[in-house]
Amino acid sequence: MIDISPLIKPGLGNITPSLIRQINNRFGKIPGIVNLTIGEPDFKTPDHIKLAAVQSILNNRTHYAPNRGTADLLKAISVYLASRFGLDYNPDTQIIVTNGASEAISTVFNGIIDTGDVVLIGSPAFSLYHTLTILNGGVPVEMDVSKTGFKLTPKMLTGFLNKYRDKVKLVILNYPNNPTGITYTPNEVRELANVLRNYQVGVLSDEVYSELAYFDEHVSIASYLPEQTLLVNSVSKSYAMTGWRIGYLCGSPAVIKELAKVHQANVATVGTPNMDAATEAFSLVIGMLRRCGLFIFASVIICVSRLSRSVTGLYRLRARFMCMSRFPIRFMERRWPMLNSWHKKP
Ligand SMILES: Cc1ncc(COP(=O)(O)O)c(C=O)c1O
Numbered sequence: 001m002i003d004i005s006p007l008i009k010p011g012l013g014n015i016t017p018s019l020i021r022q023i024n025n026r027f028g029k030i031p032g033i034v035n036l037t038i039g040e041p042d043f044k045t046p047d048h049i050k051l052a053a054v055q056s057i058l059n060n061r062t063h064y065a066p067n068r069g070t071a072d073l074l075k076a077i078s079v080y081l082a083s084r085f086g087l088d089y090n091p092d093t094q095i096i097v098t099n100g101a102s103e104a105i106s107t108v109f110n111g112i113i114d115t116g117d118v119v120l121i122g123s124p125a126f127s128l129y130h131t132l133t134i135l136n137g138g139v140p141v142e143m144d145v146s147k148t149g150f151k152l153t154p155k156m157l158t159g160f161l162n163k164y165r166d167k168v169k170l171v172i173l174n175y176p177n178n179p180t181g182i183t184y185t186p187n188e189v190r191e192l193a194n195v196l197r198n199y200q201v202g203v204l205s206d207e208v209y210s211e212l213a214y215f216d217e218h219v220s221i222a223s224y225l226p227e228q229t230l231l232v233n234s235v236s237k238s239y240a241m242t243g244w245r246i247g248y249l250c251g252s253p254a255v256i257k258e259l260a261k262v263h264q265a266n267v268a269t270v271g272t273p274n275m276d277a278a279t280e281a282f283s284l285v286i287g288m289l290r291r292c293g294l295f296i297f298a299s300v301i302i303c304v305s306r307l308s309r310s311v312t313g314l315y316r317l318r319a320r321f322m323c324m325s326r327f328p329i330r331f332m333e334r335r336w337p338m339l340n341s342w343h344k345k346p
Helices: 010-014 019-027 047-058 071-085 100-112 128-135 154-167 186-196 253-267 272-282 285-310 329-335 337-343
Strands: 095-099 118-123 139-144 168-174 202-206 229-234 246-250
Touching: 010 128, 047 272, 071 095, 071 246, 071 272, 095 100, 095 253, 100 128, 100 168, 100 202, 100 229, 100 246, 100 253, 118 128, 118 154, 128 139, 139 154, 154 168, 154 186, 246 253, 246 272
Parallel strands: 118 139, 118 168, 168 202, 202 229
Antiparallel strands: 095 246, 229 246
16 A cells, blocks of 8 residues: 655645634534634524525526626626725626635635745734645745734834845735734725835735624725735625635736636636525625624624623724633643644744
8 A cells, every 4th residue: 555645745734724613623512502613603694595596596507607707796796896895896807706705815825825935914813824825835924913903004014025025925914804803994904005005915805804894994905906906705704604605806807817717727616506695695785784794793792791701801892703812821721732732833
């Protein structure tokens, strides 16, 4: 027997399976537990969206769809982005429907990051950016934002861009942010854009929580840097559709033309009935999202006030349905040994 495991890319050895998934697998099924692990709304997908998928199947829309997505969904995304955020994306040349935001993010990394390329990531961050940088042979450089209210400042960003100069291919922005729950004000977004426009770097802006900014108007950095930005979003959180796996990637026509090849090679296209369901979701733009946002906000307030009875150091929350708290290291060591390697990370 020949062992082919040594053929696996060495970088994979440096990647640990998602901790939040490990915690969820271990504790999530305990009867009666309030599960605050994986980031997803506890709403059910609305019935009119489910029915659109049923109807799609009954109408035999069960064949391959065009690679970049169905014409109806591409148009619905374009209309949504224009009406909600004033963005101008041509459905024929500037949008790809992906398998959730996750595939949109991996398409960007696979299409842009090569050996030795630096990716600047605000830290703490959603772990996928780090994983994909390593998988593509790149170098993740973490910009520690814990001392600046969990926000990347123009000064800090300039410092990192100047330090790594031409090596930087991508800067990752994620706001409203996972895991910190912070978001940027329109003015802060403009200031970051003013820095970024002076460098030849791509800006991957992961805005999957854009409908969950409670206090601040969400402004996409794409409205300041349309050419430089690779905008990622999905219906997962905003329409309670995490299991349907519909996301989208938007950018300039030249970049989207190339990245569509990566998408085509990896997944060919996304499931047609799921795309039809997402098209239906976008037909109710404001109603559903706003209602959903208010419900989520109310649940978060209740949850945070309950938690604050037993947990100290909860950070103020501006968006999303997550909050950050301090935990004594001793507690983690005793109760959750699996987290040891994480908090001891250099
Ligand atoms: C910041 C961030 N980006 C992307 C994703 C993935 O979203 P999707 O379910 O649409 O793939 C998540 C999921 O939790 C996330 O938190």
